Amino acid sequence: MPHGDDLDARFNELVSQIDADEQRKMRASAAKGAKAPQRARRPRRARRGLLAAAAVTAVIAAAGLVLTYRPDLLTPSPVSPVRQAASIPPPEETQPVVEAPQKVGPFTDSKAEHFADGMAGFQLPKAKALAGLSKAEVRAGLDRVGKLFQAAYLDRETLMGAKPESYLKLLDPDERSWYRKKPRMWVNSFAPKTAELATNVIKVHGTTTLSTKKDQGRTVIVVKTNYLVVYAIRRPGQPDTTMRLVTHPKGVAEIYREEGHVVVWVTDGGASATPARCDVHDYFIHPMYEDSEPDAVQPSGPPRDPYELDKPESEGCATSTGT
Incomplete structure (x- = not known):
């Protein structure tokens, strides 16, 4: 009361x-x-x-x-019409629709958009007993091939121009001493200070096939690789220069048993790169940005799709349909 x-x-x-x-x-x-x-x-x-x-x-x-x-x-005084209107929230349908800006990645709307990320894109066949090797021996050989892929095309230090030490360590000791004289021949490396990765994602797509052949009286397993490895790069410290660069590495390795252990021997390799300069031959990739100086080598032939896995081999510099 x-x-x-x-x-x-x-x-x-x-x-x-x-x-x-x-x-x-x-x-x-x-x-x-x-x-x-x-x-x-x-x-x-x-x-x-x-x-x-x-x-x-x-x-x-x-x-x-x-x-x-x-x-x-x-009697309570009537509420001011203006104040009353202000105290009642407007209907939801009259609220302005605020949409967060969608982040557009460097692979959006490209053929690489739906490629797998990194090692998930290297599709190695299932191991099986082949060419006198047990299933476990074949699996060990394929695992070594997969690690060579990773060291050749995904290793950040190698990509940025450092010596390909991780790749060298995976080669057979006898092949390693030979390869030291021909560095970067089977790896992707950007020329120093020409590029940096715009994203940690590297897109990979392609195939790995197995076959057998006779070599010096023994049967060996032949591993053929045919892949597209796509990078989003830019000039160091210049985000507005971001672009896609497509490489097309193809290679051959052999798996066999020698003196009681499994050998993985790389017999062939190499990769094209688009867009890249054709007038420099130092085993580095020299990207061609929109503001790059014109290439001293004029491209020839009809435009080629850099995403085509089965395009024929070519020498020199070819035109591209874009990346």
Whole structure:
């Protein structure tokens, strides 16, 4: 129940909004309603209680007069149309549609968009006993071929121009000493300071096939590889120069047993690159950006699709349909 002081405060607030004539009428009516019949004297404590009760009765009676004379004071004031409109959220259908900008990757809308990422794209055949080798021996040979793929085309240090140490370590010791004299012949490396990867994703697509052949009186497994490896690159520190560069490595390796252990011997390899310069021959890839100086070698022949896996071999510099 509200305290008497609270009632007084509320009452005074209401009365302050009434003009003088109305206040006089209300006080007169309140005084008449508060008079109690004269009775015998009562103890002081009881009279004090009676006076308090009379005061509350007067407040209640006055409040009743307020309702009689100015009922509008207790009626909530109408809310301003402007404020009311502001307090109600607009219908959802009127809200502006804010769409986050879609990130467009460097492979979007290209043939490489749906290629597998990295090693997932090197599809090695299932191992089986072949050419006198057990299934486990064939599997070990194919695992070594897969690691050679990774070191040749996906290793970041080799791609950025460092010595292809990871590739060298995977070669047979006898082949390793020969390869040191011909570095980068079977790996992809960008010429120093010409490129950086615009994304960690490298797209890979192609095939690996197995066959057998006779060689020096023994049967060997021939592993032929035919792949597309697509990089998103840019000039170092210049994101606005980002482009796709397609390489087409093809190679041959042989798997056989010699002196009780499995040998993996790379017999052929090489890759074309698009778009790249044709006038430099140092086993590095020199990308051709839109703002690059013209190539000293003029391309020839009809435009070729760099994404075509089975295109015929060509010498020199060919035109491209784009990447």
